[in-house]
Amino acid sequence: MRIVMIGAGNLATHLSKALQDAGNDVCQIFSRTEKSAMRLAKNLKTVYTTAFDRIVRDADLYIVAVSDDAIAEVISGLPFTESLVVHTAGSIQMNVFAEKMRNYGVIYPLQSFSKDYPVNFSEIPVFLEANTPENLTTLRSAVGQLPAKVYELTSEKRLELHLAAVFGANFVNSLYAVAAQIVQDAGLPFDVLAPLLQKTVDKAVESGHPAQVQTGPAARNNQRVMQKHIEMLHTHPEWRQVYRQLSKCIQKQQNEQMKP
């Protein structure tokens, strides 16, 4: 399948390499940043352009992998209305294409992509949506050779999935940052916590129901320890509020667990 990649950031880079490795022809890269476009094109041994009107017209699929805020602008710049075009954003509805395009959809790989961290697509679920069954079939065959698990998902449910990912990844990472600061202030390296953090994710995933494997002072309603912790946080009022809020959340989860 001939694919044009619109964008040359982290996701565009990882996704176009994976699609190429899976046997597709990534025939052109478009980015308004020439340096990024050139780098990715070189990496894939393909060509690039920075001009909307030089985008090739005969590809089977155009993938818009740019930041959420740039999607609408990119769509308005695309020099076609009939070709199949998708975006890759968790929180943008598919119908962002509806006004201009005839054939469109979404390819949403659920992972956090960073430049310096390798991505193994065999471990990433990919969520598809398309405006017609035929277009869905085309998307399925584009990603079909990726070793990923593929699901079909509506825009509404993709938004929910994205919200879950914010809790499970972005917010979790901010708690890691708090924990890192606390251990570093105690003169210890952050990696003393690593086995515990690792075990916590393993247990949650293995159980299938994280609330059932909840431990800690709030789960045991150990007021003495909770009070001591809150006192210790006096120099960080925002961490203190997080402590109170999440302790409340745990106790509510525990109560709901106990219901028949």
Place this chain on the structure above:
Amino acid sequence: MRIVMIGAGNLATHLSKALQDAGNDVCQIFSRTEKSAMRLAKNLKTVYTTAFDRIVRDADLYIVAVSDDAIAEVISGLPFTESLVVHTAGSIQMNVFAEKMRNYGVIYPLQSFSKDYPVNFSEIPVFLEANTPENLTTLRSAVGQLPAKVYELTSEKRLELHLAAVFGANFVNSLYAVAAQIVQDAGLPFDVLAPLLQKTVDKAVESGHPAQVQTGPAARNNQRVMQKHIEMLHTHPEWRQVYRQLSKCIQKQQNEQMKP
């Protein structure tokens, strides 16, 4: 080394097996719950008692591995004052022993122990504290054969470490529970999130500075997405507060990152 294990719960079970495997003689189990005492003693091919006055007097080390709330009572029941005794609690000061005992300390393995999940001590850091250099040497040699990393740590710093563990493990797990609920409500299995959760911990640990690898709507200050998420949480006011609180926390962390 001859060791008596006081307690027969999850931590007592995992720790006494690890100490035995490391070449120590776990010569007796004490628990007031006969069933637990018997089960662990059988498991270790050793003897048990449920009576304080039947605890053997000639061991080199007594390990109190009971729940935080039971520690004081257990100490008052112990039929000796000279032998070396330790507890294993993150949030209890070493001086809980000071009134009655002459020789005491703490062995704190940083991990969350559950009955159904195996424990690999080679991946668990162990933190030691003792009231004299001689007692510290004894504790070092007791845990010396464990493949764990061993650190010396004061009660005060152990409390900070425990607080960090609450953020990095207990609170993280409560966010996993929220994420699990959201994906399940969307009709998806929780394990679609597993690769993302796994990657999040890997990136945080590898970076050494989780705040530096923070991603997501709050980190990008994407108000449109944040507003949409907050609307979606209208049926869960407590999650909504967590969302607001942690978004604020992320933005503060980002600002602090940017300071020179």
